[in-house]
Amino acid sequence: MSSKIVLGWRELAVLPSLGIAGIRAKIDTGARSSALHVDAHWRYVEAGEPWVGFRLSPGAVGAGEVEAAAPVFDEREVTDSGGHRTRRVFIRTVLSLAGAEREIEINLSDRRGMRFPMLLGRTAVAQVFTIDPARSFLHGRARRRVPRS
Template sequence: MPHPVPLGWREWLSLPDLGIVAVRAKVDTGARSSALHVLDQESFRRDGAEYVRFVLDTGVHGQGPQPAEARVIDRRRVTDSGGHVTERPFILTRLCLAGQEWEAEVNLTHRRNMLFPMLLGRTALAGRFLVDPASSFLQGDRPEGQPPP
């Protein structure tokens, strides 16, 4: 197995299946699953399968909310950091970070006033990355034209 790549506690990543070129992510080893904070979501059926249509704010300066849709692979109960339990839809999508691309399960949730639209949880990190909690953006600066975090 190759050596794990170092990450800071926050990084930029992309979600190409959703058309998201850059999203600010908090690398959260305390969270089991990864979460994408959506502004709005609506479930619908297509060819007998459940899908979800949603809108997200990527945290990219000057870029408005981005619409996206994905197939729902599961619905699970998730406990947030405040101990609140909610049922959330999970999607499977590609993540790109530090020159690596892989599929990961991501749950969709709406939380107000989030500084990071994406939480990258330990299941998606396992075996790929080591996290340095004293560092930020070890895998590159913000996208062109973005203000400092």
């Protein structure tokens, strides 16, 4: 019997260090790295080290816009599902999901046309989680936006 936590193909992820209380994430074991949609990002130097600031709209009800910053962990080429290569900034942050917390690498990208603002790749889920592709939102669901009258 496995001691790994079962996830569905989509889940609600929390990135507490970035102030993101809930963001819809697609679990993609075909992708090596994880990606987070940002509306804008900028680089700067703090205490002699490279940092990146960024702004995003996680999409959760009442979440509004989030602005965060993190040290630049790496910068490398990433090939998307269409075969296009782009250079992306990577950060390390805590992922809280299904009662487990772990530090993961995330690249900052433009996922504007995608249904999920976050993609969790296989390195983020390895050794802790197992995926059931027939199920979704096993550990909580994002509340739907209620239109204002």
